[in-house]
Amino acid sequence: HALIYDVARLERGLAQAKGLHFYVDIIEPLPAWLLGDSVRIKQILLNLANNALKFTEYGSVTLHAEWAEENLHLSISDTGPGIPEASQARLFQRFEQEQGPQRNSGSGLGLAICRELVGLMGGSIDLQSRVAHGSTFHVRLPLAIPEQPALSPIWPVESVALRSLRLLLVEDDATVAAVIRGLLERQGHLVRHVGNGLNALAEVEQGTYEAIFLDLDLPGVDGFQIAQLVRQCEDSDRRIPIVAVTARSGGDEELRAREAGMDGFLRKPLTGEQLAEALQRVVA
Structure with missing residues (x-):
């Protein structure tokens, strides 16, 4: 239920x-x-x-x-x-x-x-x-009914949440963006959503974000290029964690994301638990 x-x-x-x-x-x-x-x-x-x-x-x-x-x-x-x-x-x-x-x-x-x-x-x-x-x-x-149910079958999101973070979500699909944003806001984070890479670069220059969730398949300039541009423009004393998000499957996307300077990698569809764990890894 x-x-x-x-x-x-x-x-x-x-x-x-x-x-x-x-x-x-x-x-x-x-x-x-x-x-x-x-x-x-x-x-x-x-x-x-x-x-x-x-x-x-x-x-x-x-x-x-x-x-x-x-x-x-x-x-x-x-x-x-x-x-x-x-x-x-x-x-x-x-x-x-x-x-x-x-x-x-x-x-x-x-x-x-x-x-x-x-x-x-x-x-x-x-x-x-x-x-x-x-x-x-x-x-x-075909699922089974357990004889003695566990008290906590799912690792609660709160157990991996660090604190309220200012996050930038770069996603061109409005429906997917609304779901991811809702999952992150439910965990107490402040989320700014933009739909393309150029707006993302403008936000990075003007705002102070503690992490970025970046879709790899964006119109125009793709996520790999955006990550490289962000890294080139960063100051030496501050590095924004970037988590790649993609619907691709079975290719070399994760390796390419790492080479482009990204810190985490997630495949759609996403859950709140996956987002929280990714944040803990890259922000901690």
Whole structure:
């Protein structure tokens, strides 16, 4: 229950900004505790919910949860434009994206990662959609009910938070930026968001930031170049920690980020725990 409502709490701000409703539908009885990877499950739900909110212009998005046949069933439903049947089979392939109504931005990478994570947990993910009738992504996870639940299954974010920090977030996707900013502000940090590298450089020159979260795939000047420019302009007695953020997978991005002068590396989708731990490593 806590995980589901945590996801809803993070997503409702985005929904309200677009004039949408975000509903939670839990079919009881749902076990109070289940044995599984809560961080990855939350990543999957946040990714699916973000996509639903991104492509839905009117109506609502609903997070549904129930326990049936020894499986946790989760689904994200929207009232968006829907996806043509001919395109649904390709949607979970890396970098594949339907070019129908409202599908004109981003890549399919997030759905590919969701499918891989669900598969590693022994579960399944599938899609039901009709053009003009919305979409529903169904996730089935074969989780166990622990005999004696642990008192604290997730390392609390507060245990790794250093203090309130002034942070610069450089991210061109407004939806992703809103999620990351919300996660950081929830930890007590002050976050300034800019959407491109040139604005980031201006902020670094004019502001006093204690760390930067820098997307690698920015329009125009990319994150690697921005990091190099920041390092060239810094005074010898002060070095701003930079954490790379990317949706890329399986390449040499982390090595290139280090060579460009970045101190940390994170892959999307992100959780509050990952952000907090990255901050602790680079700021401490």
